[in-house]
Amino acid sequence: MQLSGLGPGDWVTLHARFTPQADFLLAADGRVRTYAEGEARITRLARSLQRIGIGRGDRVALLGVDSPEYCEVLLACMKLGATYVALNFRLSPAEIRTVMAASGAEVIFHSERYREIVESLALRAAVEFESGYEEFLASGPDGGELPSVSHDDDILSISFTSGTTGTPKGVLQSQRMIKAIIQSGVLELGLRPGDLIYAGAPLFHAAGFGHVLYGLARGGASMIMPQWDADLALAWLGSGRVRHTTLVPSMIIQLLEHPKLAEADFSGLRSIMYGGAPMPTSVVRRMVEVFGCDLHNGFGAGTEAGGQLVLRPEDHRRALAGEEWLLGTIGRPAFGCDVRLLDPLGAEVPDGQIGVIASRGDTVMSGYLDRPDLTAAAVRDGWFVAGDLAWKDPEGFLHLAGRADEMIIRGGENVYPVEIEDVVGGHPAVAEIAVVGEPDPLWGQVVTAIVALRDGHAAPSAADVKEHCRGRLASYKVPQRIVVVESFPRNPAGKIDKLRLRELLACDPSAVQEEEPS
Structure with missing residues (x-):
């Protein structure tokens, strides 16, 4: 060979x-x-x-x-x-x-x-x-x-x-x-x-x-x-020596709220890559103010297909100059990656319609170990399909709609958690958020928001959240339950583990504040 x-x-x-x-x-x-x-x-x-x-x-x-x-x-x-x-x-x-x-x-x-x-x-x-x-x-x-x-x-x-x-x-x-x-x-x-x-x-x-x-x-x-150690990370990132870092939002929030933040020297830091969870606009603005460097938002099925999409520094600059909608996108295809959005039959969907993200290129895996059945389901004619849902706008930016297996169906309406996380995540009391569906005898499922609070803020009620969402989300998308947690269960990538969250909610719903369905 x-x-x-x-x-x-x-x-x-x-x-x-x-x-x-x-x-x-x-x-x-x-x-x-x-x-x-x-x-x-x-x-x-x-x-x-x-x-x-x-x-x-x-x-x-x-x-x-x-x-x-x-x-x-x-x-x-x-x-x-x-x-x-x-x-x-x-x-x-x-x-x-x-x-x-x-x-x-x-x-x-x-x-x-x-x-x-x-x-x-x-x-x-x-x-x-x-x-x-x-x-x-x-x-x-x-x-x-x-x-x-x-x-x-x-x-x-x-x-x-x-x-x-x-x-x-x-x-x-x-x-x-x-x-x-x-x-x-x-x-x-x-x-x-x-x-x-x-x-x-x-x-x-x-x-x-x-x-x-x-x-x-x-x-x-x-x-x-x-x-991961926030104290040690701040010492290194604030030493003036590190040029690039990649962090998940929870790590960035820990650094921005660190009591010794003002003592750090970030003059050497040239870029930060973040991803893996929603990032509120307020946090992005704070990152620019504190770190003063280029920002990249990366999205992809890293294990199976590498980085698929990137929201680049120039996109962040446009967003912070007034086009904040860009921060709600997951960017455009990364170098060497071809991306399409497909319907259930494998046909490409028109702009504005939700489809499953498929990508191809040399970054796609060779398959799953000893599982040709799973390989055939995930890699179709060279295209890797992971189950992430998105839609494409006229400028070619993709907007994440969640995962097919996370979609909430409330009273026959499809609800995609990501758009709710983007809106509710902007509430001044909310540091981090995850939205899941919970069983409901009337609606089939209802929307539940699990939140971690910013320091010094009280938990918002369902009524507070409803008011915050007024004019930005349809009424059936507004969370009817708010659960406050001190921290989130996470997978090895640092992403919030929604399966574990649903299990915890089923075992202990005592922290839930409820509002009658609308």
Whole structure:
């Protein structure tokens, strides 16, 4: 089989050759790895894996919090053409055993906190980051550069979905897919050699390791924090050193409300990518005021199809100059991504009509592990269809209408949660919001808004919310129940877990304020 040029596993070698002393990986505790150091360690680790029989196509699992060592394992696998399986460390022991069995991995690298779970698995080798990692790395034989062995059709990653809508599925990610996602991200964000990047997503998530690869592709550096920590993130982002960061709205809100915000220096910050949840206009304006940098709103099925749409900095500037409706959109297609909106029969819908988002390009997955039925349902003639609903305006901007499985049907009327979240999220008392449907004997379903409050604000009543929505939402779309929570359940990407919310509401409706249906 003909090889296909450079793969991500070769990029460290390239930069080590030309900029050996440039920063590569920075740990939150102050440790710094240069490209020369990173190349030497990753190559030796790859040889250590070869020593125990790991080669092209073999599977290696990871279960741990973020660290430079975690990145080294992923990149060593890429050098070998091996397949890495980065596990969600928030899964229960039973879920981990299920996913490990499905993955076929016989080798695992793990954090100490997961030792008991790992010991219950039948594996060829288990390496603990805190105690056995350096010894394992040193076991590899000496040698020069490893020759490139990967092909663009090779599966470099099996990424299991968060499982919020059922059993997690193993997404097969090829080298072609990973390279295309990185190319799109680097171009959209305008990253430069030497840039320091921080992403709030964990490394097992597409956005987490994806941002490490963004930096690697450009010869930049990545700051690696074990887990999200608002104090530590503010210290780094406010140090003047970080050039780009990607965060979900809840993280941004924590930073904007941090008591030490005024002490931070954001002069070095050039851009912020946000996404994953509705962002009130007031928060966007506050971001511009505090951070003073370019803003990107990204939307996509990152695990299965990469970034599909982007609301770019120029769009944000238009919005803040008076066209605020733009902040209610999810942008236009990202570089290298073709997007259409389809009806249930697969035909493209006209502008203004709601359809399911379909995308194609090299960023689309190769399929689901051992599930040809699910693959056939999700990828149709090269188009990936995830179930997200949207409509397109005359300027080509897409407006999210929610997911097909989240649509609320109230008295025969289709209600899409996103448009309600956009409006109610603008209430001065609301910091975050999620809208779901709850069963109702009269209407079939009613609209319920779950909100987290801004500091110092009292909970709004259903009547308050109705008044806020007057003239902006039809009466049947206005939430009839308001539930106040201190925090939201979240999936690994930091997005609000609506399935879990509905389960919690069904178990404990005591915090609900009700208004008679209109």
